[in-house]
Amino acid sequence: MVFTILKFELKYWLRNWSFCAYLATFFLMALLSMAGASGTFGEGSASATNIANSPMSIYNFVNFFNKILLFLLPAIVGHTIYKDYKNNFNSILYTYPFSKTNYLFAKFISAFIIVSIIAFL
Amino acid sequence: MTLKIKNLSKTYPNGVKALDNLTLEIKQGMFGLLGPNGAGKSSLMRTLATLQNPDEGSVFFEDIDVIKNPMDLRKVLGYLPQEFGVYPKMSAVDLLDYLATLKGIASKKERNALINQVLEITNLYDVRKKSVDGYSGGMKQRFGIAQLLLNNPKLIIVDEPTAGLDPAERNRFLNVLREIASSNIIIFSTHIVDDIKDLCNDMAIMNGGKILKKIKPSEATKEIEYKIWTSTVERENLEEMEQRFVVLSSKYNQDNSINIRVYANEQPTSNFVTVQPGLEDVYFIALKDNIEN
Numbered sequence: 001m002v003f004t005i006l007k008f009e010l011k012y013w014l015r016n017w018s019f020c021a022y023l024a025t026f027f028l029m030a031l032l033s034m035a036g037a038s039g040t041f042g043e044g045s046a047s048a049t050n051i052a053n054s055p056m057s058i059y060n061f062v063n064f065f066n067k068i069l070l071f072l073l074p075a076i077v078g079h080t081i082y083k084d085y086k087n088n089f090n091s092i093l094y095t096y097p098f099s100k101t102n103y104l105f106a107k108f109i110s111a112f113i114i115v116s117i118i119a120f121l
Numbered sequence: 122m123t124l125k126i127k128n129l130s131k132t133y134p135n136g137v138k139a140l141d142n143l144t145l146e147i148k149q150g151m152f153g154l155l156g157p158n159g160a161g162k163s164s165l166m167r168t169l170a171t172l173q174n175p176d177e178g179s180v181f182f183e184d185i186d187v188i189k190n191p192m193d194l195r196k197v198l199g200y201l202p203q204e205f206g207v208y209p210k211m212s213a214v215d216l217l218d219y220l221a222t223l224k225g226i227a228s229k230k231e232r233n234a235l236i237n238q239v240l241e242i243t244n245l246y247d248v249r250k251k252s253v254d255g256y257s258g259g260m261k262q263r264f265g266i267a268q269l270l271l272n273n274p275k276l277i278i279v280d281e282p283t284a285g286l287d288p289a290e291r292n293r294f295l296n297v298l299r300e301i302a303s304s305n306i307i308i309f310s311t312h313i314v315d316d317i318k319d320l321c322n323d324m325a326i327m328n329g330g331k332i333l334k335k336i337k338p339s340e341a342t343k344e345i346e347y348k349i350w351t352s353t354v355e356r357e358n359l360e361e362m363e364q365r366f367v368v369l370s371s372k373y374n375q376d377n378s379i380n381i382r383v384y385a386n387e388q389p390t391s392n393f394v395t396v397q398p399g400l401e402d403v404y405f406i407a408l409k410d411n412i413e414n
Binding site: 083087093 | 170172192195201202205206207209219220222223225265
């Protein structure tokens with residue numbers, strides 16, 4: 001049962017345009033900030049003493065993106081469950097033979113996978 | 122096959138007593154639940170569908186304790202809520218496939234056969250590839266029936282399904298219900314008296330969280346035969362009539378006079394003639410009794 005809901009939710013997200021939008025935004029943000037730092041657009045912050053892909057500056061980038069990712073979590077995890085209420089689908093769904101634990105677990109894991117895909121890309 | 126409801130009570134946090142020590146036994150066949158808005162019909166149905174727990178009381182379906190083991194009931198339950206929606210941009214077939222998997226039908230072949238079958242029953246086969254959120258009201262209600270049939274339910278609960286349907290759609294919907302009524306219990310709530318007259322072999326009238334009367338529709342009108350009288354009165358006299366007699370219903374004529382129906386053992390005045398009682402009269406008498414007590 002968990003697997004059915006999980007599969008359905010993943011399919012839903014992968015087809016959803018907002019997933020593509022999130023993905024593109026984050027990819028571009030990462031690309032541009034790294035390109036900017038390494039001097040693609042004129043003078044970057046890199047110099048002889050400040051290397052763009054040094055462990056320290058990569059650490060700083062990751063730190064920065066972690067903070068922005070926090071905005072994604074509620075948007076995606078929340079929406080996974082909220083869409084059942086918004087579409088008024090929950091009144092049908094909750095009389096089906098699966099437990100609350102299974103339902104919440106599957107919904108959360110699927111949303112988590114989606115966020116992870118965006119984060120790792 | 123029986124559904125036994127015993128001493129069911131539910132009070133909402135805002136103080137509304139939705140179910141008031143309700144006891145009812147429902148046997149195989151179509152069961153109609155009739156009552157005005159806010160009578161507690163939906164509360165009762167939601168409790169039976171394991172969506173909310175009562176404060177007190179017990180519900181048994183055959184030997185399943187519905188309150189304690191909701192999961193066992195859900196396996197044999199089909200529920201159509203008063204209002205429901207679906208995910209946008211999903212065709213009927215895809216949605217039914219997902220729902221069938223959730224109802225526990227693992228094999229793809231079995232699912233497809235079942236889905237085709239329920240689409241045929243509900244006359245949706247031709248539009249099965251269209252997205253459900255674009256369906257008309259009646260089609261959506263029939264889709265609701267299609268989804269509840271997916272697990273061959275033994276207990277079917279439909280909550281005010283005909284509200285807001287045009288007459289043609291309503292007939293089509295009732296025909297679908299008639300078709301699926303065979304070896305199961307169907308509980309059907311409505312505030313439209315005609316729905317019950319056409320369809321149900323047993324009924325109950327409900328108000329204020331209580332069952333006012335449980336009776337077979339075919340016998341209901343026999344009880345009050347020769348006790349329903351009608352007459353045409355002027356508008357000004359309506360109030361006086363209401364004080365003097367038990368006026369069940371009043372309908373305006375085109376010339377602004379009013380046709381009234383009165384419940385009385387003997388002819389009220391010489392202006393009144395006796396008429397064939399309808400189920401509507403039974404309903405109004407039960408409600409009137411309830412208000413007076």
